[in-house]
Amino acid sequence: MTLDPVHADRWQIRRLVVHLARLAVFVSIIALIHLQYASSSTRVTAIADLSIDQVAALFPAATSLEGVASDDGRMEVRGADGQSLGYVVQTSPESDHIIGFSGPTNVLIGFDHQDHVVGISILSSEDTRDHLLEVQRNERFMSSLDGKLRDEIGGHAVVDAVSGATLTSLAIQESMIHRLGGEVGSLRFPAPLSLDDISVLFPDADRLEPDAVHGALWSVDAGGDRIGQVLRSSPAADNIVGYQGPTETLIGFDRDGAVVGIAIGKSYDNEPYVGYVREDSYFRSTFAEMKLKELGEADLFEMRVEGVSGATMTSMAVSDGVVEVAKKHLEDLQREASRPKRRSGLQVSVHDIGTMIVILAAIVIGATSLRASKRIRIAFQLTLIVYLGLIAGNLVSQAMIAGWAKHGVPLKMAPGLTMLVIAAFACPLFSKRNIYCSHLCPHGAVQQLIKGRIRYQVKLGHSLSKILMLIPGLLLLWCLLVTMMALPFSLVDIEPFDAYVFRIAGWATIAVAVVGMVASLFVPMAYCRFGCPTGKLLEYLRFNARSDRWTLRDWVALGYLGLAFLLWIRTVN
Structure with missing residues (x-):
């Protein structure tokens, strides 16, 4: 049936108003999560x-x-x-920085x-x-x-x-x-340095002694001559945590005060990540020939320090620790009351550029007749799985959405992933296409590739399908409760996406990934249809021909907002 111009305009306005209401509900929940976290994280037991x-x-x-x-x-x-x-x-609050x-x-x-x-x-x-x-x-x-x-x-x-x-x-x-007023030394790395600790920096050293004034500085001699100094990152950088803990780093300076390299000492971080960093000679020479002032004022963004592949968080924590201790030592030497401000900027890595290229390709394929080409579709799905999933590890998840809602969007640190999230939410909001689920999700690509690959297929009844389709919405409710109430459960465990970062994946997320893929062999796109809360959220925000109708799911979303508001009120009171 074709509407006359007047009714068509009214329908368009109604559809826009209802759709904006859905967006307002989502944005309000995100805002309440942020406010709730801000109030609870800054509030101490006075x-x-x-x-x-x-x-x-x-x-x-x-x-x-x-x-x-x-x-x-x-x-x-x-x-x-x-x-x-x-x-x-x-x-608290004096020691909240520890x-x-x-x-x-x-x-x-x-x-x-x-x-x-x-x-x-x-x-x-x-x-x-x-x-x-x-x-x-x-x-x-x-x-x-x-x-x-x-x-x-x-x-x-x-x-x-x-x-x-x-x-x-x-x-x-x-x-x-x-x-209680004490000057805290390092409880994490209390042991004094030994010649073995600095052998990779000064293989000819035969004497090592601490500086009488600066506890983190050690003098290095060989044959009775001073050949350099070693600056320990501890205790200045003890609170800089990599994947699971801090790592002590030793910075070697020659007689002219130029960095000869860094050595990795004891660590509380995970193996084999620490081993990867310790064995990467290229990374350990990152700061070579820099003077103390340059090191203390270094901007890792501008230097394009990307870390060690397979141990990014550990290596970047090491880099941050090197700059932190250099800055602290420089302050001590200059007797300044405050630290010099480091410049900040947008850090774009190779993976960020690759992710942006994949996003553009997905939009082009999804919006043109290219999506009808089987060869292009399969090649691109493999690209999503291998590059976006296994290599870059860029996937949209509830754990990530909750984290960003609490802490803010890390545009400077992760521009590629930020662009992926923008594409995931912007495309459904302003078009009829859920571009992320159909053309950007690696786990969705796996399900598309295996769909119909075996002869035996399970046909679910209408009633059972409707019951199973409630699961994603219930998982969204669980995510809201865990996030707003700070419950001790990991949202990573309810989705399969961390399984693509297999080096750190837990068994729960691997199990979800495997079960979802096996189910999809027998029921096409089983996980996407009956298990994915992120896909459910994106589909809810998708602008479509039925967006003018306020349905049961909108009342449910409004109920989620009401619950979030009550939990926030409980926190601020």
Whole structure:
């Protein structure tokens, strides 16, 4: 039926208004996630927020708290008779910059009247749940400071780290030392350097001694002559984490003050990533011949430092650590109160350029008759799987969307992936094509290639299909709950996309990928139709001929928005 011009215009306006309403719902949910994370991540358990129950863990007879006008923010603990039992301090916010495995921990420290520690307890933490529980269960660690004087803790009272939660327990120690006024050395890399540590930089060295003023600087001699110096990245860069932890880097300088290279020391990061970096001589010469001032002011973006293939996060953390310690040492030498600002800029790697080329090719193929060519279609699908999936690892996922909603879009660090996300969301919004699902998703390409490859095919009944099609929407609800409530579950595990980055993929995401592909052998595009929350979201935002109708799924989306709003209200209150 053809509408007359007046009704056609009204229909177009209605379709646009309804579609904009859908977009507003999505944008509002993203905004609430961002606001919720911003408020929860900056909010610390302030002294005034302490409850008697929290303090009673350290002072069982405590009945009230009383603030004291002191510089250290202590709070007096009183018993039923009003007598003082001691006082408590907490490490936040002064020590919030000290991170463990994945975040800072706020520790409550109790003291008696003679400044002896009566105990410690964990108030809150942004660190990984399993690591934190491992620390809390370790009675030896949690009671290791009991009876020690406050000055002892501020003067580097170091206890053994908790096995299996090394970074978390070391960060807790550093937080307490920093909070109580101590100058924190490196608890992660406390061992002094040896000649073996610097042999790759100075093979002829026969003497190595620390500088009397600068603890991170070591002098190197050979045959009685000074041949250079070594600057340790620790402790200045101890909080720069690669894939799973920090890595100590040694920077060698010759007698003229020029870098001869870097050496990789002890690391808490994963093998074989550290090994890849340690063995890559080209990467280790990245900063060769640079002087300290150049190194301290270096811009990794402008230098186009891309890291070591297969160990990008580890190697880039090493590079950041090199610049950080050089900057810190330069500040010490120049006695400046503040660090010089490093310039920032857009870093475009080869993979970013390749990803952008693939995006343009997908748009051209999807919008022209080229998509009808079987040869072109198969060749491009293989390109998606091999390059975009296995090599570049650029895929749109709920874990990525949630992360960007919380922290912002990393345009400078990942322009290629950013462009991919823009294409994924912009094309459905402004056209009738879901270009990502049909022409850009590597996992979708796998399903298209295997579709109909075996003779036996399963035909699902209409009722069963409708039930299975509820799964992606329920997964979207799960993603919202996990993100807004900071639940200790990984969104990576519910989708197959990390399986393409197979070097770091977990078994859950691999299982989802395998099950989805096997199912697609018998039911065409099974995962896309019945399992993909990201595809469900993109399809919801797709502009089509039925966009003028407000349907049940719109009411569900509105319900998700209402839930997000309630969770946000709960956080800010």
